[in-house]
Amino acid sequence: MDLxxxxxxxxxxxxxxxxxxxxxxxxxxxxxxxxxxxxxxxxYLEPEVAVVHAQIPAGxxxxxxxxxxxxxxxxxxxxxxxPENQTENKEASPKASEDDKYITIKSPxxxxxxxxxSPDKPPFVNVGDDISEGKVICIIEAMKLFNEIEAEVxxxxxxxxxxxxxxxxxxxxxLLVDPA
Numbered sequence: 001m002d003l004x005x006x007x008x009x010x011x012x013x014x015x016x017x018x019x020x021x022x023x024x025x026x027x028x029x030x031x032x033x034x035x036x037x038x039x040x041x042x043x044y045l046e047p048e049v050a051v052v053h054a055q056i057p058a059g060x061x062x063x064x065x066x067x068x069x070x071x072x073x074x075x076x077x078x079x080x081x082x083p084e085n086q087t088e089n090k091e092a093s094p095k096a097s098e099d100d101k102y103i104t105i106k107s108p109x110x111x112x113x114x115x116x117x118s119p120d121k122p123p124f125v126n127v128g129d130d131i132s133e134g135k136v137i138c139i140i141e142a143m144k145l146f147n148e149i150e151a152e153v154x155x156x157x158x159x160x161x162x163x164x165x166x167x168x169x170x171x172x173x174x175l176l177v178d179p180a
Contacts (some may be wrong), residue, residue, distance in 0.1 A: 003080075006030065017108045018147055056117045102176040103153050107168045111142035115164045125175070137175060140168065155179040 013021050013032045023030045094129050107113070115123035115138055132154045140147050155177040162174050 001072060012116055012143070015140065016147070018145070021145065061113060073176075101178070101180075102158055103155065103179050104173045105137065105149075105151065105153070105175040105177060107140060107170060107172045107174055108149065109140055109142050109147065110170050111147070112138040113162045113164070113166050113168045113174065114139040114141065115158050115160070125160075127157055131155065131157060131177065149174075151177070153177055 009021075009023070009030070010032060012035055019034055021030075021032045023032075079127070115125075117124075117139060124139075125131055125135075131137060131151045133151055135151045136148045137151050138149050140149055157175055158178050159176040160174070161176065162168055168174065
């Protein structure tokens, strides 16, 4: 792994929302830690600094490495505000009004969605389960890294929107949760 690969890994970790990554081979060991993402209103902000601890074999130097620092005010995602349509049909279907009361948990990254830690283990959550903020609800594999996705809200799981071992996109809905 050369300097460019290490810098790309740092940038990926900072953008993905992962808090900590450990990478160890016979030649080196890298530990990358980022502060937890800050939530300000409905904007998610990038971590301020990515910290890298690396053990490099003798004969190689990283003198040219610049720390990766991102602005704490750079929004990653801001929900778009939709203007109300004056000509919109006032009679919404009952299904649409039912889904409006649920909170959608969305994928924070691109990868493969897994409901359990391994094929022989039970899913992290099922329909009807009560979840609390911070509970692991699924795993998303991205670039051979398995990222535990935690619930951002407490409530009851109403629907799982993605099949196990299915590719997911950034911001794709994963679960519907009833906060009541």
